[in-house]
Amino acid sequence: MGKTPPEVDTYIKDHRSEFEEDLFELLRIPSISVDSQYKEETARAADWVATQFDRLNFHTERIETSGHPIIFSQSPMVEGAPTALVYGHYDVQPPDPLDEWISPPFEPNVREGNVYARGATDDKGQMLTHFKSAEAWMKTKGSLPLNLIYLIEGEEEVGSENLEHFIEKFQDKLACDCVVISDTSQFAPGQPAITYGLRGIAYYELRLSGPSQDLHSGTFGGAVTNPANALATMLARLIDEEGKIQIPGFYDDVVPLTTREREGFQSLSFSEQRFQDLVGVKNTSGESGFSTLERRSARPSYDVNGIWGGYQGEGAKTVLPAKAGAKFSFRLVPNQDPQTISQQLQDFLQEHLPPGITMQLVDLHGAPGVVVPLESPYIEASARAIEHGFGTSPVYIREGGSIPIVSTFASRLGVDSLLLGWGQNDDNTHSPNEKFNLADYHRGIRTSACLWSELATIQ
Amino acid sequence: MGKTPPEVDTYIKDHRSEFEEDLFELLRIPSISVDSQYKEETARAADWVATQFDRLNFHTERIETSGHPIIFSQSPMVEGAPTALVYGHYDVQPPDPLDEWISPPFEPNVREGNVYARGATDDKGQMLTHFKSAEAWMKTKGSLPLNLIYLIEGEEEVGSENLEHFIEKFQDKLACDCVVISDTSQFAPGQPAITYGLRGIAYYELRLSGPSQDLHSGTFGGAVTNPANALATMLARLIDEEGKIQIPGFYDDVVPLTTREREGFQSLSFSEQRFQDLVGVKNTSGESGFSTLERRSARPSYDVNGIWGGYQGEGAKTVLPAKAGAKFSFRLVPNQDPQTISQQLQDFLQEHLPPGITMQLVDLHGAPGVVVPLESPYIEASARAIEHGFGTSPVYIREGGSIPIVSTFASRLGVDSLLLGWGQNDDNTHSPNEKFNLADYHRGIRTSACLWSELATIQ
Numbered sequence: 001m002g003k004t005p006p007e008v009d010t011y012i013k014d015h016r017s018e019f020e021e022d023l024f025e026l027l028r029i030p031s032i033s034v035d036s037q038y039k040e041e042t043a044r045a046a047d048w049v050a051t052q053f054d055r056l057n058f059h060t061e062r063i064e065t066s067g068h069p070i071i072f073s074q075s076p077m078v079e080g081a082p083t084a085l086v087y088g089h090y091d092v093q094p095p096d097p098l099d100e101w102i103s104p105p106f107e108p109n110v111r112e113g114n115v116y117a118r119g120a121t122d123d124k125g126q127m128l129t130h131f132k133s134a135e136a137w138m139k140t141k142g143s144l145p146l147n148l149i150y151l152i153e154g155e156e157e158v159g160s161e162n163l164e165h166f167i168e169k170f171q172d173k174l175a176c177d178c179v180v181i182s183d184t185s186q187f188a189p190g191q192p193a194i195t196y197g198l199r200g201i202a203y204y205e206l207r208l209s210g211p212s213q214d215l216h217s218g219t220f221g222g223a224v225t226n227p228a229n230a231l232a233t234m235l236a237r238l239i240d241e242e243g244k245i246q247i248p249g250f251y252d253d254v255v256p257l258t259t260r261e262r263e264g265f266q267s268l269s270f271s272e273q274r275f276q277d278l279v280g281v282k283n284t285s286g287e288s289g290f291s292t293l294e295r296r297s298a299r300p301s302y303d304v305n306g307i308w309g310g311y312q313g314e315g316a317k318t319v320l321p322a323k324a325g326a327k328f329s330f331r332l333v334p335n336q337d338p339q340t341i342s343q344q345l346q347d348f349l350q351e352h353l354p355p356g357i358t359m360q361l362v363d364l365h366g367a368p369g370v371v372v373p374l375e376s377p378y379i380e381a382s383a384r385a386i387e388h389g390f391g392t393s394p395v396y397i398r399e400g401g402s403i404p405i406v407s408t409f410a411s412r413l414g415v416d417s418l419l420l421g422w423g424q425n426d427d428n429t430h431s432p433n434e435k436f437n438l439a440d441y442h443r444g445i446r447t448s449a450c451l452w453s454e455l456a457t458i459q
Numbered sequence: 460m461g462k463t464p465p466e467v468d469t470y471i472k473d474h475r476s477e478f479e480e481d482l483f484e485l486l487r488i489p490s491i492s493v494d495s496q497y498k499e500e501t502a503r504a505a506d507w508v509a510t511q512f513d514r515l516n517f518h519t520e521r522i523e524t525s526g527h528p529i530i531f532s533q534s535p536m537v538e539g540a541p542t543a544l545v546y547g548h549y550d551v552q553p554p555d556p557l558d559e560w561i562s563p564p565f566e567p568n569v570r571e572g573n574v575y576a577r578g579a580t581d582d583k584g585q586m587l588t589h590f591k592s593a594e595a596w597m598k599t600k601g602s603l604p605l606n607l608i609y610l611i612e613g614e615e616e617v618g619s620e621n622l623e624h625f626i627e628k629f630q631d632k633l634a635c636d637c638v639v640i641s642d643t644s645q646f647a648p649g650q651p652a653i654t655y656g657l658r659g660i661a662y663y664e665l666r667l668s669g670p671s672q673d674l675h676s677g678t679f680g681g682a683v684t685n686p687a688n689a690l691a692t693m694l695a696r697l698i699d700e701e702g703k704i705q706i707p708g709f710y711d712d713v714v715p716l717t718t719r720e721r722e723g724f725q726s727l728s729f730s731e732q733r734f735q736d737l738v739g740v741k742n743t744s745g746e747s748g749f750s751t752l753e754r755r756s757a758r759p760s761y762d763v764n765g766i767w768g769g770y771q772g773e774g775a776k777t778v779l780p781a782k783a784g785a786k787f788s789f790r791l792v793p794n795q796d797p798q799t800i801s802q803q804l805q806d807f808l809q810e811h812l813p814p815g816i817t818m819q820l821v822d823l824h825g826a827p828g829v830v831v832p833l834e835s836p837y838i839e840a841s842a843r844a845i846e847h848g849f850g851t852s853p854v855y856i857r858e859g860g861s862i863p864i865v866s867t868f869a870s871r872l873g874v875d876s877l878l879l880g881w882g883q884n885d886d887n888t889h890s891p892n893e894k895f896n897l898a899d900y901h902r903g904i905r906t907s908a909c910l911w912s913e914l915a916t917i918q
């Protein structure tokens with residue numbers, strides 16, 4: 001087992017306020033990757049990341065892409081030691097709806113031990129723990145006990161397309177023994193977790209067109225197919241009352257949950273009531289025959305992410321709209337293939353298209369789900385590092401979200417990803433008032449510093 | 460049968476150019492009721508209308524309202540004769556987009572027998588036919604064969620709210636045997652029509668709330684009911700594949716189409732292909748067992764007029780939205796009651812509300828449909844007058860839209876409205892290059908003058 005040298009831990013303890021200041025500095029940059037208005041700000045976040053590595057004298061490259069830059073950085077070579085690749089992203093989701101934020105999204109504000117800002121937990125705060133742990137080693141020991149490659153992108157929130165190309169092209173440059181990613185959550189406050197499974201995703205936009213222009217619903221209603229009616233019907237037909245997705249073949253490749261996994265889910269301390277209070281609902285729903293935890297992390301799901309059409313203003317307008325559309329996505333589990341799903345979906349929607357309507361289905365992005373074997377020595381090393389950093393051993397969970405890049409690391413580099421989450425489930429990721437707990441930030445740094453020694457011992 | 464005295468018809472023939480000059484004078488006044496910048500011009504149109512009646516020595520009142528004035532005028536009392544109320548409006552729609560007009564909207568321009576100007580057909584030109592017919596009687600015979608009440612408003616294009624209050628308050632003053640309105644269209648050029656039915660409306664906004672804020676669709680999708688999914692499902696359940704609305708009791712009060720009515724629809728010259736080309740669709744759809752004409756004018760319908768929720772921007776956002784909503788409406792036919800429908804709808808939606816979702820149903824407005832029995836002596840009188848004025852007998856049609864004031868006349872004054880349209884379907888009502896055929900203007904005056912004799916004979 002590899003122990004953290006005491007001076008590394010001391011450095012981390014002594015630099016808490018500097019580490020926080022650095023995080024706040026990054027959080028002030030509105031690196032909203034989806035919005036072209038923020039292109040320069042997003043590039044500024046890339047530069048900020050590069051500067052962090054320059055200060056440690058790492059070999060750092062800023063790779064330009066057709067979108068936002070990728071920052072690649074390598075620690076000084078340690079002969080004979082293993083190599084870990086740290087992945088993170090400096091881009092963030094748009095902050096809308098703005099008026100629901102208690103403090104402005106790009107002015108970090110600390111309340112009750114949490115820093116509130118867009119990107120606080122996803123992924124700026126979590127990513128930074130692995131920068132600061134390296135700093136602690138370099139500033140105290142002058143070197144790291146292993147080789148680190150940092151691969152930090154600015155397009156995670158828009159599908160990581162350029163990073164995918166980069167990994168495909170530079171597999172040798174990125175050769176490593178494992179990938180380390182902190183972009184997930186703990187199981188609960190005080191209960192860190194290793195996420196051994198992620199859902200995949202298949203995300204679409206459906207655009208329906210009917211008449212060549214908006215019509216008067218009095219003069220034409222009842223005779224001309226209304227694209228907004230058609231949209232509601234088509235979206236509704238995708239799922240039944242039991243929460244089963246109705247696309248033929250959709251479940252064909254789903255790997256069923258094992259008895260050990262279902263027992264694992266059951267043993268986790270989870271209160272349905274507390275969950276409902278957390279999200280603010282009186283009841284939950286979902287696929288029949290599965291628990292809430294299983295439904296949200298280990299079973300496929302279907303969500304309408306956006307819907308629009310016709311008149312959205314005040315009062316009544318008697319319009320039969322010419323167009324309507326929606327964005328919707330499926331969460332996938334191993335071994336569902338997004339491309340197969342796309343084809344099945346296209347066929348299903350075409351079959352359910354009402355007369356007088358034309359459709360366009362845009363495939364916005366897709367990624368398969370992944371599961372990492374619990375027996376991996378890297379998982380065991382991570383567990384020991386967490387015990388050092390958090391003072392308690394982790395639980396093993398599956399996460400409902402997708403990190404498509406994890407599938408790419410598996411397929412292109414042939415390595416497993418260690419998903420070590422320092423966030424909390426109520427961090428408001430992608431929502432107003434996103435936050436990150438500062439004590440967890442420091443625990444994350446301490447864990448990361450220990451992880452470098454632990455991974456160094458694996459042959 | 461009441462014949463028009465020959466001198467009345469002669470007067471009409473001899474005063475064609477004066478009648479046209481008067482129409483052009485009114486068309487030059489930009490009485491745009493929705494735009495407060497045109498408040499004085501709109502008032503000037505009211506005065507112009509009042510002056511028309513003053514010249515005939517009618518008893519005329521200019522009623523001030525919180526919006527634009529109402530002109531009320533009564534012809535000299537004819538003891539023992541019936542009373543007809545003529546409704547019209549002197550206000551017009553805004554002329555935008557201005558650059559699409561071939562001649563300026565408030566400078567009437569005659570091309571190929573049509574006068575082009577905003578308000579030419581809606582409703583200045585059509586309304587004026589009933590002023591000029593009275594003038595012809597008064598100037599030749601010195602009196603009318605019946606009692607006329609003119610009720611001319613300046614807020615039809617903005618909802619007629621003040622007129623509704625006025626009618627409610629002065630029901631005695633407005634007591635009459637029938638209402639005459641020319642604000643609709645002929646069936647086709649050379650084919651005048653009596654519109655004997657209008658659909659009603661019941662218009663709603665449905666607001667659904669789920670979680671207390673937007674959630675990440677990866678972390679929560681599958682376990683938390685998504686309001687946008689729920690909205691699609693609830694809207695879809697309102698209608699089945701046969702186009703039948705699924706609310707229990709919805710059709711209970713629907714008066715079935717009579718054989719005479721269905722034969723009437725079938726006998727109308729209507730090309731399904733031309734209709735599809737007009738609206739720009741390859742197919743139509745609707746309630747099974749009914750034709751396109753029946754579906755759009757004589758059967759209830761259901762249209763989603765607007766829908767919204769979640770992310771509507773570019774690209775993909777993996778959000779499970781906290782809220783979603785829609786505006787939708789039913790077109791109603793006699794004897795459906797909007798209030799009954801509202802209660803049935805509320806019950807239906809409540810029953811289909813998924814767990815974890817709360818709903819608010821806002822009743823935006825409602826009006827019942829109306830049908831004037833084809834056997835009504837007033838309809839028969841109108842048909843004879845049209846035959847005299849146009850030289851051809853009318854067809855009987857139902858209109859899919861609503862004219863809320865017609866429901867008000869029915870409910871408050873207990874009388875039927877005769878909807879005698881002199882316009883054409885391609886008159887560009889509410890669009891650039893609005894027009895009115897001058898030959899139809901004169902035919903309308905001749906018909907109106909004859910209508911006064913015809914109505915006078917009804918006991």
